[in-house]
Amino acid sequence: xxxxxxxxxxxxxxxxxxxxxxxxxLASEVMLFGGLFSSxxxxxxxADFPWPFHELKVLPGFINTMVLxxxxxxxxxxxxxxxxxxxxxxxxxxxxTLLCAVAFMGxxxxxxxxxxxxxxxxxxxxxxxxxxxxxxxAEHHGDRIAFAAEAITLDLExxxxxxxxxxxxxxxxxxxxxxxxxxxLKVTLPDTINAETKAVTPGETIDLTESWFKQxxxxxxxxxxxxxxxxxxxxxxxxxxxxxxxxxxxxxKEEKIAAINDSIKAANDAFDAKGKEHNLTPTLKLTLAKxxxxxxxxVPFLAKERSVIKYGAAELNYRENTLLSGKLITDAIxxxxxxxxxxxxxxxxxxxxxxHLGSELKTRFLKYRDDxxxxxxxxxxxxxNPEQDEDCRREAFRVEFADNDGKFMSEEEAHKFLHEPExxxxxxxxxxxxxxxxxxxxxxxxxxYFLMTGLHGLHVVGGAIVLAWFLFTGRKMYLRNPExxxxxxxxxxxxxxxxxxxxxxxxxxxxxM
Amino acid sequence: MDSAHDxxxxxxxxxxHPIDLAKxxxxxxxxxxxxxxxxxxxxxxxxxxxxxxxxxxxxLGLIIAAFKVSLVGLIFMHLKHERGLxxxxxxxxxxxxxxxxxxxxxxxxxxxxxxFLKP
Numbered sequence: 155x156x157x158x159x160x161x162x163x164x165x166x167x168x169x170x171x172x173x174x175x176x177x178x179x180l181a182s183e184v185m186l187f188g189g190l191f192s193s194x195x196x197x198x199x200x201a202d203f204p205w206p207f208h209e210l211k212v213l214p215g216f217i218n219t220m221v222l223x224x225x226x227x228x229x230x231x232x233x234x235x236x237x238x239x240x241x242x243x244x245x246x247x248x249x250x251t252l253l254c255a256v257a258f259m260g261x262x263x264x265x266x267x268x269x270x271x272x273x274x275x276x277x278x279x280x281x282x283x284x285x286x287x288x289x290x291x292a293e294h295h296g297d298r299i300a301f302a303a304e305a306i307t308l309d310l311e312x313x314x315x316x317x318x319x320x321x322x323x324x325x326x327x328x329x330x331x332x333x334x335x336x337x338x339l340k341v342t343l344p345d346t347i348n349a350e351t352k353a354v355t356p357g358e359t360i361d362l363t364e365s366w367f368k369q370x371x372x373x374x375x376x377x378x379x380x381x382x383x384x385x386x387x388x389x390x391x392x393x394x395x396x397x398x399x400x401x402x403x404x405x406x407k408e409e410k411i412a413a414i415n416d417s418i419k420a421a422n423d424a425f426d427a428k429g430k431e432h433n434l435t436p437t438l439k440l441t442l443a444k445x446x447x448x449x450x451x452x453v454p455f456l457a458k459e460r461s462v463i464k465y466g467a468a469e470l471n472y473r474e475n476t477l478l479s480g481k482l483i484t485d486a487i488x489x490x491x492x493x494x495x496x497x498x499x500x501x502x503x504x505x506x507x508x509x510h511l512g513s514e515l516k517t518r519f520l521k522y523r524d525d526x527x528x529x530x531x532x533x534x535x536x537x538x539n540p541e542q543d544e545d546c547r548r549e550a551f552r553v554e555f556a557d558n559d560g561k562f563m564s565e566e567e568a569h570k571f572l573h574e575p576e577x578x579x580x581x582x583x584x585x586x587x588x589x590x591x592x593x594x595x596x597x598x599x600x601x602x603y604f605l606m607t608g609l610h611g612l613h614v615v616g617g618a619i620v621l622a623w624f625l626f627t628g629r630k631m632y633l634r635n636p637e638x639x640x641x642x643x644x645x646x647x648x649x650x651x652x653x654x655x656x657x658x659x660x661x662x663x664x665x666x667m
Numbered sequence: 668m669d670s671a672h673d674x675x676x677x678x679x680x681x682x683x684h685p686i687d688l689a690k691x692x693x694x695x696x697x698x699x700x701x702x703x704x705x706x707x708x709x710x711x712x713x714x715x716x717x718x719x720x721x722x723x724x725x726x727l728g729l730i731i732a733a734f735k736v737s738l739v740g741l742i743f744m745h746l747k748h749e750r751g752l753x754x755x756x757x758x759x760x761x762x763x764x765x766x767x768x769x770x771x772x773x774x775x776x777x778x779x780x781x782x783f784l785k786p
Contacts, residue, residue: 223703
């Protein structure tokens, strides 16, 4: 079916139909992004925390602005080239536009990646540091909870052995958390008790593998299902005592109920006995291999905090219901500091962050702060107490060691310096209020940043796909009716300009203000 | 700028009418360079100009952004010479946006909510 008014104007609107369609769509887009921009303003003005200001690196955003402006010029030139019947020029400009789209998304990906690998720690006194957790390695536990396990209690119903991913091997010296490789974890099962003779057989030593656990889990679940079925059948056989029953009938029913209850208890006892005989109890306590002195050799585990429900000096309980017994090695977070933010603390030198910083970083912080306060005082002499001024605090009490216009040292030197082992700090988890990478979960600022820039990025990808379609399949249409292709490119171009237009607001709002 | 005027008319008045490509490219390049220049100015204002209050810097940054957006809309999107139907369509979208901001203002100025939020 031929779509009417694809090339010529519709007499009712004076425009070809696709143009009316794209403008209706763009109007809906204005409402979508308008809603998000108003949400941004709402979040910013209502924020109960210092709203990030000049925290995003400007250069990537600036380059992306240039890239989008260049692509806007090229896409409108591509359309003009079609109107002038210059197909070669059209192709050149469209290819350039698509390269700009690829460059934009590449830079965006680079920015996102860096946000996900950088972390921030908010201390309980609201002092803040940002940087990198030390990479977990043979030498370091990184940001994991380190625990020396002597016994493992598995929940045969709920455990899934995911905790084994955090298992390490203590090779002594500088390698307390070495990768155990493919060597399976040897564990000793609990002693079994024969159901009839009550004879105790010492538990065998096995390799704790997924296949072993799956088999055990299935056997336990089968036995439990069988028990439930038996108990349900018995429960259904229980007679109902009604108010109409006479004394004899009631006594008879009660006798039957008591007999059934005995049968249920017997079924449960049989289940327990079978469990003890075949190691199919709901929880299974496994002991780890012993050394020559008869003592258990502890196995180190590094647990992600979010995979743990609770832990203490002697126990660590995973969400999957596996329990490690032994000794907590450390729950401190090993961290390399890039940024210190002491805006929200009364006295920086009494903050929790301060006691962890090395003397060199402290000296640099104080020098930077004093320089900035003096600079602020010079620019705004009317402000009586610069240290209490919000703008001054933002500039002077948040120090980015690796990026201060080369004030301390070059960015490269600073990173090398900050990542030296002696500048690694150890943060006890008890001092931590919040720990996160720069992802949407960090603050409403990053939530709306990722929402808006992510949605904008999707628009870039969508627009690029449409323009690429016109580029690679447009020749036939051009030869048949060049004006038809010109109209299509105009419509695609309008969308592309809208994408540019949104970015023109996003760039200053997020990178500059 | 005139060439853009010509193009937009050609897009809905006379579709087979060819345009002067060189003139169009010159116009678009001029607009592109203006946009880039104002991007530099925005960054400069944000980092190097202290207007005494950061809110003034924010306001200036937004005014520059609005100017850049109007250039894109008027020249690249041909809104300068578009049909009334499109203006009406956009008007409804902007009324919606203004409504959103108005709702936000109501919430922000709500004395009852503020009594909880701000001690």
